[in-house]
Amino acid sequence: MVNSRFSVAIHILSLIATTSDKSQLTSDFIAGSVNTNPVVVRRMIGVLKKAGLLTSQPGIAGYELLVEPKDLTLLALYHAIDGPEQLFAIHDEPNPDCTVGRKIQRTLEGVYTSVWHAMEEQLQAQTLQDVLDQLR
Amino acid sequence: MVNSRFSVAIHILSLIATTSDKSQLTSDFIAGSVNTNPVVVRRMIGVLKKAGLLTSQPGIAGYELLVEPKDLTLLALYHAIDGPEQLFAIHDEPNPDCTVGRKIQRTLEGVYTSVWHAMEEQLQAQTLQDVLDQLR
DNA sequence: ACCTGTTGTAACTAGTATAGTTACAGGTTT
DNA sequence: AAACCTGTAACTATACTAGTTACAACAGGT
Numbered sequence: 001m002v003n004s005r006f007s008v009a010i011h012i013l014s015l016i017a018t019t020s021d022k023s024q025l026t027s028d029f030i031a032g033s034v035n036t037n038p039v040v041v042r043r044m045i046g047v048l049k050k051a052g053l054l055t056s057q058p059g060i061a062g063y064e065l066l067v068e069p070k071d072l073t074l075l076a077l078y079h080a081i082d083g084p085e086q087l088f089a090i091h092d093e094p095n096p097d098c099t100v101g102r103k104i105q106r107t108l109e110g111v112y113t114s115v116w117h118a119m120e121e122q123l124q125a126q127t128l129q130d131v132l133d134q135l136r
Numbered sequence: 137m138v139n140s141r142f143s144v145a146i147h148i149l150s151l152i153a154t155t156s157d158k159s160q161l162t163s164d165f166i167a168g169s170v171n172t173n174p175v176v177v178r179r180m181i182g183v184l185k186k187a188g189l190l191t192s193q194p195g196i197a198g199y200e201l202l203v204e205p206k207d208l209t210l211l212a213l214y215h216a217i218d219g220p221e222q223l224f225a226i227h228d229e230p231n232p233d234c235t236v237g238r239k240i241q242r243t244l245e246g247v248y249t250s251v252w253h254a255m256e257e258q259l260q261a262q263t264l265q266d267v268l269d270q271l272r
Numbered sequence: 273a274c275c276t277g278t279t280g281t282a283a284c285t286a287g288t289a290t291a292g293t294t295a296c297a298g299g300t301t302t
Numbered sequence: 303a304a305a306c307c308t309g310t311a312a313c314t315a316t317a318c319t320a321g322t323t324a325c326a327a328c329a330g331g332t
Contacts, residue, residue, distance in 0.1 A: 002137070003319060004225035007244050011227070014236045026278070033234040034227060037321050042280065058279045059328035074247065087223070087255075089140035089290095091147070091170060098169040100150045100271055107270040108143050111210065111262060118254040119223075126247060134243040135236055139290060162307070173292050178309060194308045195299035225319095 002084065008034055008044055009081050010074070013128055014135060016054060017069050022062035044081070051080035069132055075123035087119070088112050138220065144170055144180055145217050146210070149264055150271060152190060153205050158198035180217070187216035205268055211259035223255070224248050 011034050019025050027038040027045070034041065045063065048054050053072065056063045090108050094101035147170050155161050163174040163181070170177065181199065184190050189208065192199045226244050230237035 001220040001222050002224050004227045005319090006224050007226045007240075010244065010247075011230065011236060011240050014240065015234075018236060027280095028278090033231045033237040035229045035231055035237070036227065039281085039322070040320065043320095046280070056279070057328085059277080059330085061278060061329095084137040086137050088138050088142050090143045091140045091172065091291095093171045094147065095169045095171055098151075100147060100154060101169040101171070103271050104143075104147050104150065107267055108146065110270065111146075111267065114262075115255050115258040118258045119251050122251040122254045126250075131243055131247065134246065135239045141290090163309095164307090174308095175293070175310085176291065179291095182309070192308070193299080195301085195306080197300095197307060227320095 005044065005081055006078060006083055008036070008040070009048065009077060010128070010131060012041060012044060013048070013053070013065070013069075013072075013077070014131055016063050016065055017128065017132055018135070022064065024061075025063050026061045047081055053077070053080060069128040072128040073124050074126045074128070074131075075120055077128070078123055085116075086112065087116055141180065141217055142214060142219055144172070144176070145184065145213060146264070146267060148177065148180060149184070149189070149201070149205075149208075149213070150267055152199050152201055153264065153268055154271070158200065160197075161199050162197045183217055189213070189216060204265075206263050206265035208264040209260050210262045210264070210267075211256055213264070214259055221252075222248065223252055 012030055015030055015033055016025060027041040031038040031041045045054070045056065049056065053067055054063050054065050088108075090105055090112075094104050096102050148166055151166055151169055152161060163177040167174040167177045181190070181192065185192065189203055190199050190201050224244075226241055226248075230240050232238050
């Protein structure tokens with residue numbers, strides 16, 4: 001199973017999108033909602049900042065979204081947090097002297113690409129706004 | 137990224153399906169093609185045996201498929217090797233006193249379920265025979 | 273000026289998963 | 303008996319995740 005960073009990122013962005021009192025939005029407050037450590041939150045927010053999804057200023061409480069929730073697809077978010085592009089690992093260096101070993105990697109890549117593509121379509125079809133709607 | 141066991145399982149089954157000389161099919165031989173340790177192969181084969189996909193006998197070289205490659209979908213194989221049902225981890229115990237924290241888990245489950253379902257469809261659409269065809 | 277509270281990072285740690293390895297009991301064949 | 307095999311338990315190296323401590327730098331109030 002893939003790590004929980006994608007889940008945490010969605011949680012953080014949801015909180016920022018729905019909290020009107022920005023001064024309340026400290027990494028400590030967010031960590032209290034996510035149930036993790038403030039540093040974990042700040043670390044993830046650093047990634048989201050680099051991706052241009054939000055802003056913040058050192059020393060000042062509060063984060064601000066730079067994108068409209070309806071314009072942020074979960075696929076874009078997935079790419080922003082640099083989740084794995086490959087879902088399934090392929091074993092290294094199968095034996096090239098073997099009929100199967102010689103072509104298995106390319107074959108598996110094809111299989112996994114089709115699977116990954118189907119996943120991408122689902123992530124593309126859902127936005128942060130859809131998540132917010134379901135949180136009401 | 138998910139582990140490489142699914143890839144190794146497909147590799148093993150492909151070898152068994154395409155090797156006519158069964159006495160050649162030792163865990164050592166298979167490990168040489170996959171490029172891993174014979175024990176890793178026997179371990180995986182133990183799982184596939186329990187799932188009823190193949191047979192073998194202690195002391196005797198050779199494995200035999202119990203299913204027709206065209207009847208074995210990659211989804212069935214995936215379930216057989218007990219890969220993770222959930223793709224993305226959801227963080228534990230978000231704060232129930234928070235509007236977002238209270239509903240985030242259920243919401244994320246919905247999102248991930250739709251993604252997982254798309255994946256299942258792709259895996260269901262491909263069989264071991266399809267893999268064998270691509271290996272030629 | 274100082275104190276408190278904040279962000280942003282680096283560095284370390286505990287826990288866990290993966291895959292490789294060693295070892296060995298027990299079956300089979302010659 | 304010897305050589306080979308399967309099946310399994312147990313240990314190890316490596317890597318990743320998430321939690322944690324620590325601290326530099328910044329902001330705002332008193």
